[in-house]
Amino acid sequence: MSKGPWKTSQFFAINIVAARSLSFSVAKFIDVVWDVIGGRGFAVVMAVLSFKVFRQYLTVSMRSHPATYQVFRAIYLESEPSIVSTYRLVKDCTTGRRRVVPATGLVFMVATLVFVLIFPTLSGSMTGYINVSRGFVQASGGDMVPFESLDFVAYVIHDGWRVNLTGNYIISLSVEGGHEYMQKIGDSSSWILPLLGGASMQVGCRGEKSRSLNCQLKNSTSHYAWQYGFYGLHNETSVWPTDHGNVTLAAPSLNISAFYLDDVSSSIGDGYGHEWVDPRTGQRPFSDEGRIGWTAANQTFTMEDIVANSTCQPVQNQYQWGLSLIQLLIAIILQGIWIIGLCVMSYTSNKHDPLEGGQPEVLRGWRALLTLAEAMNMELACSGIEPHVLKDDELQRQIDRHIGGGQVYSKSGGNDVVERRGFPNAGRAE
Structure with missing residues (x-):
């Protein structure tokens, strides 16, 4: 009669009950609060921490590996991932003329952006509220x-x-x-049930x-x-x-x-x-x-009687809220991988000092926008591209065709690109 928690049929089952005997309003309120705070709220926290580390990592990486305009924009000018920014990151890093960041860093950055995007859905999927069911056994008189x-x-x-x-x-x-x-x-x-192995009766x-x-x-x-x-x-x-x-x-x-x-x-x-x-x-x-x-009711029941004559019936207006064990473990494992990867990336970045060259802080906000604008104005002028007479999609095609997506170097890297340990060197575009 029991069901294993690891079967695929139990993937969405609420088998970790956190709150019992709730009214519908209370159960719904708890579920909404979880979705807002545990789902969307935690995703925002993950995005903030991830982008902070990504910017440090890319700052160091850009001393030897120039970032394309789209990659720079996705990491430095956005505060949380989107489907479009994730697509741009993957496209420029995999189909561009140059490798923007080391492969392991790229894979982890893309995986993190995807994880942050799906986390609110995963968080909402792992929880839910169901009607409370109580067990009954049929007595000899039918009661x-x-x-x-x-x-x-x-x-x-x-x-x-x-x-x-x-x-x-x-x-x-x-x-x-x-x-x-x-x-x-x-x-x-x-x-x-099978894990109980019997009930303690040592109660006087x-x-x-x-x-x-x-x-x-x-x-x-x-x-x-x-x-x-x-x-x-x-x-x-x-x-x-x-x-x-x-x-x-x-x-x-x-x-x-x-x-x-x-x-x-x-x-x-x-x-x-x-x-x-x-x-x-x-x-x-x-x-x-x-x-x-x-x-x-002055009647005895054996285990055989319980198994043969028991049934579950829902209790009106009583709900229980809980989580799916399988999905909870999946979320914990993914978060563990994310934390470890973020720590490794942060250690690698700080080992090379992202603020080298006298920068007050890692690029973000207006300073990042100015850096991108300076790089684009200089490179587009040298390439003979007139951005003011082109539509946005035409300008994007010109950038991809003539300058390989553009290139932005870290200002702390100086004029000479130096191979730095942990970030393999890549040739600069002419």
């Missing part, structure tokens, strides 16, 4: 019993009338939340529970079984303990059986029976987890 009302079965006194109880009287462990082991069947995280009747009749009976039954065993095999008189005194019972002892009982270190009051050995078989029947059982 649907919710999982949260199930309690672990401890003992069954088959001849309960001997101690003023009904026959086949069911005694539960009175464990708050004892239904959680099976509640996972109705949860979107049902794939973790404490606090307010200790005043309940069921807890008194459980303690009495546990103590009685510890003294006389199970199945009425003790063929002598026995004493049934109560809070109002002991009751002597004629032989044989009470016919008591049990479901699965956890190992509670032979605690008499907390559910004795895990270590009990049946003298007829030499086995410990109540230590078998396959005997685990639940009770509700």
Whole structure:
């Protein structure tokens, strides 16, 4: 019944629940806030950090590898990536006459721009809100019993009338939340059910529970079984303990059986029976987890009953908000690669000092615009291109055809291009 979280069918499944039992308005509000802050907001932060490092890297690279006008414009004059700027960067770097930046730097820059572009979509895709579903199991009379009302079965006194109880009287462990082991069947995280391996029953009747009749009976039954065993095999008189005194019972002892009982270190009051050995078989029947059982509405349910007769039904106006495990891991891995690459690129850039030559800061804004304008005016004039009489697309074709996309060098590089370590030399355009 459980589904593995790594199957392709679980790619969009919300299997990490972060908030439960929400109204539609609250769930929608959380989802919108996540999309704005976690998606678009974080993409802006990534863009700012990435362009800062890219400008440092390109400043150093341009001392030996001139940047084309389009590449310079995409990195220095824009503050966040776009489809057009990314396309220009790829086009000029792969089809131009010269290699603008080292290949590894180019690949990482393009990959980062694409990642920043798709991150808001990836962030929105990995989260969502779904209707809360609760598990129910069908009782013998046809009624649907919710999982949260199930309690672990401890003992069954088959001849309960001997101690003023009904026959086949069911005694539960009175464990708050004892239904959680099976509640996972109705949860979107049902794939973790096999990992539980059983439910801890090492909870005694404490606090307010200790005043309940069921807890008194459980303690009495546990103590009685510890003294006389199970199945009425003790063929002598026995004493049934109560809070109002002991009751002597004629032989044989009470016919008591049990479901699965956890190992509670032979605690008499907390559910004795895990270590009990049946003298007829030499086995410990109540230590078998396959005997685990639940009770509700004076009826017992085994694991087979739960699997065969359980169903999930949505709860009206209750939602849960969460994330997809697969997509979350993909996002974390991609962000890890981005952080490592950015650190390596920043280290490489700072090793060669991007501000060499007395520049007050790495080019950006108006200073970058002036640098591009100076380079274009000088190169276009030398090439005989008249930009003022050409349309924009005609000017772009002239630049591509006659000067190979243009070239902008870092002013800190001086007039002579010097090969610098970490940035392979490339011939300058004539």
